[in-house]
Amino acid sequence: MSDNNGEATPAPVEATPAPVEATPAPVGGPNSGTIRVGQGFDVHPFSEDPDRIFVLGGVSFPQAQGLVGHSDADVAAHACVDAILGATGLGDIGQLFPDTDPDLEGADSLALLARASDLLADAGWSVSNIDCTVILDSPKLAPHRIQMQDNLSEAVGAPVSIKGKRTEGVAGLAGGVQCHAVALVVAR
Ligand SMILES: [Zn+2]
Numbered sequence: 283m284s285d286n287n288g289e290a291t292p293a294p295v296e297a298t299p300a301p302v303e304a305t306p307a308p309v310g311g312p313n314s315g316t317i318r319v320g321q322g323f324d325v326h327p328f329s330e331d332p333d334r335i336f337v338l339g340g341v342s343f344p345q346a347q348g349l350v351g352h353s354d355a356d357v358a359a360h361a362c363v364d365a366i367l368g369a370t371g372l373g374d375i376g377q378l379f380p381d382t383d384p385d386l387e388g389a390d391s392l393a394l395l396a397r398a399s400d401l402l403a404d405a406g407w408s409v410s411n412i413d414c415t416v417i418l419d420s421p422k423l424a425p426h427r428i429q430m431q432d433n434l435s436e437a438v439g440a441p442v443s444i445k446g447k448r449t450e451g452v453a454g455l456a457g458g459v460q461c462h463a464v465a466l467v468v469a470r
Pocket of ligand 1: 324326351355356357360
């Protein structure tokens with residue numbers, strides 16, 4: 283029989299300290315208080331189709347020439363979507379709402395903006411505000427500006443401002459309507 287009574291030679295005490303673990307990457311969203319800015323731009327050309335309705339900021343202008351687009355072609359809503367997605371790195375409007383999706387044909391872009399805002403909220407962000415500049419000669423925005431701002435603000439859940447700018451005769455700008463948007467978002 284063996285005379286070691288089953289005792290194994292004790293393992294030498296390890297002097298090497300346990301490796302220090304790297305600080306894990308934060309999960310579940312951005313750090314609270316993080317502020318980001320995002321920029322969005324959209325343009326749609328005027329349509330020859332007399333049945334297309336011009337929609338801007340959720341307001342319909344039945345007397346105006348409509349814009350070409352898969353959805354309702356609301357450039358203000360689309361620029362706002364890209365601004366908030368850009369600020370948060372959550373993609374862009376084409377990824378979220380592809381113009382090949384038959385379900386989005388003629389879609390109400392305010393609803394798309396609300397869905398994008400919900401996506402931000404789920405990711406831990408809230409929109410502080412969005413400022414838009416729409417470039418067009420007609421129709422006149424001033425009589426409907428408050429309504430457009432109210433519509434967009436309700437969809438986003440934060441203040442959205444709209445400013446109108448004429449093309450000033452610059453070649454190429456009068457063939458459609460453009461919108462630039464800048465958004466500020468904050469991590470909750
Ligand atoms: Zn668009």
